[in-house]
Amino acid sequence: MGTADVEAVWRIESARIVAALTRFTGDFGLAEDAAQEAVAEALVSWPLASPANPGGWLMATARRRAIDAIRRRTALQDRYALLAAEPVVDEEIDPDRIDDDVLALMFVSCHPVLSPEARVALTLRVVGGLSSEEIAHAFLVPVPTVQARITRAKKTIAAAGVPFELPPAGERGERLGGVLSVLYVIFTEGSTATSGDRLLRPDVAYEAIRLARTLAALQPDEPEVHGLLALCELTAARFPARTGPDGSPILLEHQDRRRWDFSAIRRGLAALARASTRGLGPYGLQAAIAAAHASAPSVEATDWDRIVVLYEALGRIAPSPVVELNRAVAVAMASGPAQALAMVDELIASDRLANSYLVPTVRGELLARLGRRPEARAELELAARLCANQRERSVLLRKAAALS
Numbered sequence: 001m002g003t004a005d006v007e008a009v010w011r012i013e014s015a016r017i018v019a020a021l022t023r024f025t026g027d028f029g030l031a032e033d034a035a036q037e038a039v040a041e042a043l044v045s046w047p048l049a050s051p052a053n054p055g056g057w058l059m060a061t062a063r064r065r066a067i068d069a070i071r072r073r074t075a076l077q078d079r080y081a082l083l084a085a086e087p088v089v090d091e092e093i094d095p096d097r098i099d100d101d102v103l104a105l106m107f108v109s110c111h112p113v114l115s116p117e118a119r120v121a122l123t124l125r126v127v128g129g130l131s132s133e134e135i136a137h138a139f140l141v142p143v144p145t146v147q148a149r150i151t152r153a154k155k156t157i158a159a160a161g162v163p164f165e166l167p168p169a170g171e172r173g174e175r176l177g178g179v180l181s182v183l184y185v186i187f188t189e190g191s192t193a194t195s196g197d198r199l200l201r202p203d204v205a206y207e208a209i210r211l212a213r214t215l216a217a218l219q220p221d222e223p224e225v226h227g228l229l230a231l232c233e234l235t236a237a238r239f240p241a242r243t244g245p246d247g248s249p250i251l252l253e254h255q256d257r258r259r260w261d262f263s264a265i266r267r268g269l270a271a272l273a274r275a276s277t278r279g280l281g282p283y284g285l286q287a288a289i290a291a292a293h294a295s296a297p298s299v300e301a302t303d304w305d306r307i308v309v310l311y312e313a314l315g316r317i318a319p320s321p322v323v324e325l326n327r328a329v330a331v332a333m334a335s336g337p338a339q340a341l342a343m344v345d346e347l348i349a350s351d352r353l354a355n356s357y358l359v360p361t362v363r364g365e366l367l368a369r370l371g372r373r374p375e376a377r378a379e380l381e382l383a384a385r386l387c388a389n390q391r392e393r394s395v396l397l398r399k400a401a402a403l404s
Contacts, residue, residue, distance in 0.1 A: 005054075006042045013055040014129030015214075019101035020059065021066050022164045028108060029154040030069055031062075032126050038062035102127070103218040104166050106211075109153075110179045113160045118153040119182045125150050128207050139189060173222075179215065180228050180283065183208050187232050191239075195388035199249045205236055216271070227275035227284030233268030234290035237261040249395050253299040265294045282318035285310055304334035321352040325362055337369040357386035361396065368403060377403040 014035065021031035038061040042054075051057035109122040120139075124130045132150065136143040167175045190205025212229040219225050241255040272291055275284040289310045296302035311327035324347055332340035344363050353359050364379030380400035387393040 002047060003043060005050075006039065006046055009042075009054040009058065010039050011129040013058055015102045015105055015127045017055075017059050017062055018126050019105040019164075021062055022105065022108075023101055024063070025066050025070065026164065028157055028162075028164060030066060032154065034065040034069060035062045037065040102214060104164055106179050106215065107167055107172075107175055108157065108162060108164060110175075110182045111157060111160075111162050112175070112178060113156055113162065114153050115149075116182075116185070118149045118156070119178070120185055121146050121149040122153040123182050123211070124186065124207065128211060130207065134203075176219070176222060176225070180224060183212050183215070183232075184228060184283070186211075187235075191235055192392075193389055195390075197390045198247060199243055199389065199391040200239060202236075202239060205232070205239070208232060209236060223275045223278050224281040224283050226271045227281055227287050230268045230271035230275055230287035231283050231290055233264045233271060234287060234294050237264035237268060237294060243391075247391065249391050251395070252293070257297065260294070268294065280313075282314060285314040285317070289314075299333075302333070304330055308334050321347055321350070322358070325353065325358060328366075329362055332366055332369070337366040341366045341370065355386060357383040357392075357396075359383075360386065364396075364399070368399075373403045 017038075018031050018035050021034055022028050025031055035058070038058050041061055042058060046054075106123070106127055109126050110119045114122065121135055124135050125132070132143050132146045136146045139146075166172065187205050187208035190201045190203070190208060193199060193201050209229070209232045212225070212232055216222075216225045216229050237260050238252075238255065240261060241257065241259040242250055244250055268287065269291060272284065272287045275281075275287065280288060289307055292303050292307050292310070307330040308327065311323060311330055315323045315327060325344065328340040328343040328347070331343060341363070344359065344366065347353060348359060348363075360379040360383035364376045364383060367373075367376035367379060377400045380396050380403070384393045384396040384400065387396060
């Protein structure tokens with residue numbers, strides 16, 4: 001077995017291993033360190049002799065490393081006795097088994113005592129199994145920055161005495177929102193990178209989908225979990241058609257819809273149906289909007305009136321300037337650009353999306369449709385200056401040049 005095999009097994013088993021070790025030791029940081037030591041040992045030993053049960057090998061080795069660490073901590077002698085009493089063998093791990101340990105790990109890594117950036121980094125590290133290098137590459141930050149965030153997060157959790165357990169039932173709903181928001185941030189970065197030279201970061205987006213599927217299996221009665229999963233699946237279904245062979249963006253109206261992933265669309269619609277059982281929340285409404293796009297044969301044949309209504313509903317339960325901007329886009333498609341332009345100008349007057357490239361992008365498109373070409377070109381050039389993603393910036397500059 002080579003490095004790729006070790007990484008594949010780790011990606012699958014890491015959350016379960018770290019969760020089990022945290023439950024045994026009561027020390028989140030120790031558990032993650034022991035698991036990482038087991039991976040390092042696997043990279044050396046597996047090429048020489050592949051284990052029959054790789055997941056069990058990692059679990060057993062990580063447990064031994066935890067015992068070694070606890071031996072060095074006299075204050076934890078009681079816990080060492082508990083661990084040492086259990087046989088260290090290559091235990092059988094059912095790859096399809098999902099238990100509350102993984103769910104508890106998600107809640108710990110997304111705990112409110114952590115900053116949003118720390119929650120994302122820690123979740124990708126301990127639940128997703130990504131390395132610091134992979135996380136740094138995904139979010140275009142230096143590796144030491146990611147490592148520092150993870151280290152601080154573990155120290156913060158330890159200092160706050162965060163227990164490794166599921167929150168009480170009365171708190172779980174409130175805390176679940178934090179977990180969902182972290183997965184949403186991860187997926188959003190993967191589906192449209194905020195900066196860099198790639199529009200998509202599929203590996204990041206698909207990791208968020210994998211974690212959302214795990215959460216949906218662990219919390220099957222939570223509609224918004226299925227809503228988020230539906231949103232991710234339906235959005236990712238368009239990935240194959242969103243970029244050309246050279247990575248250049250392809251706008252929705254020019255996409256070859258035959259290249260959309262129809263299996264992902266079916267999964268997304270099934271998740272949306274489960275989310276609809278008790279009324280749609282913010283993620284479910286966004287998924288319903290994505291479903292309207294996914295079911296349309298073309299931009300012209302899209303049910304824009306329905307999308308406007310869905311955005312209005314979303315604005316009532318989860319108001320934000322981005323929702324208002326998206327509603328304006330839908331209104332432009334349903335009723336024409338003049339009404340939408342008034343909405344965008346009102347949004348600008350409120351100064352709630354200052355320095356966002358999205359506002360001049362939309363305003364430029366609307367002005368172009370109204371025949372106000374010089375104004376439209378100026379808006380698109382402003383949007384290009386504000387946009388940090390090189391691929392999106394190139395599209396904006398091309399559009400502006402076409403209006404010269």
